[in-house]
Amino acid sequence: MTRVSHAPRARFRRTAMAFALLAIAAVQTASAQDGTDRDDRFTLRLSAFNPGADLRVGVEGEASDGIDTVTFSDAASLDTGDDWRPRGSLGFRIGDRHSIGASYYDYENNDRWSFGGGVLDPGEPGDAVQLPVADAKGRISFAMASVHYEYAVVATPALEWGLGIGATHVNLEAIADVAWGATDEIEAGTATFREEIDGWSPAIHTRLTWRPADRWRVDFEAQYLDANWGDFIDDDGHFERAGIVLEYQVTERLGVHVGYDWFRLKIRDRFTGGYTLPPEAGTGPVDYTADADARLRVHGPLAGLTCRF
Helix, strand or coil, X not given: CCCCCCHHHHHHHHHHHHHHHHHHHHHHHHHHHHCCCCCCCEEEEEEEECCEEEEEEEEEEEEECCCCEEXXXXXXXXXXXXXXXXXXXXXXXXXXXXXXXXXXXXXXXXXXXXXXXXXXCCCCCCCCEEECCEEEEEEEEEEEEEEEEEEEEEECXXXXXXXXXXXXXXXXXXXXXXXXXXXXXXXXXXXXXXXEEEEEEEEEEEEEEEEEECCEEEEEEEEEEECCCCCCCCCEEEEEEEEEEEEEECCCCEEEEEEXXXXXXEEEXXXXXXXXXXXXXXXXXXXXXXEEEEEEEEEEEEEEEEEXX
């Protein structure tokens, strides 16, 4: 009969137990040094967000027929109303310095705009053009969901500062139905414009938490992503977000909070083209190069409940 030695298996068990004891000791030591001494692992914040938004679209460039060159620029801004929207964030602390966070919020607004017409006069006699009266109705919707890992570079009872990296998904949709009347030069008509951006991107994250007293907490968060990092959009652009929350713990597990959130999406694109004027214009083909940029900014106050368990 052959006897099987269990000495290697026993040594493996003893070694594993030794590493486990060392890991527990290291965690307890780090906890004692940091002084966090918190037993809340999950943090859930449910808020009502009251954002307003403004959208700005601009274009600037130059056109040339090979002899003369002219520059042009124009911009339009649109301010939309505010409406209460739900918002949520979740935090999971997996260690004294390690945590996972996730958040979601959106914005949606339906509005109508009117343009009273007018006259476009380039300054030359007989070249003035009457612009028609136009009415438009549209919808702007924006939704963002993100998840990130964070490491607390500084971790003390009164102050924490963390850096993180994660992924952010953004959906932006703008739809406008426009109808205009007739003038001597322009026929009446309608048109529908629709633009949608949907994609994800890696993002960097930072958080600063200050606990000035036992029941009070102030959180500041910021995020940034570049449009070239993921499949967000093909154009140049970036997304920035910043928010601050003041929280008061009513009980050990329940708190109330108020705050303010702000984010901005900027997109920039360059396009080129050309067109041929009628022969009576007395000039050759015209080539143009232009830069178009769009900026969506959403910001507003928030308030809600915080659960810790």
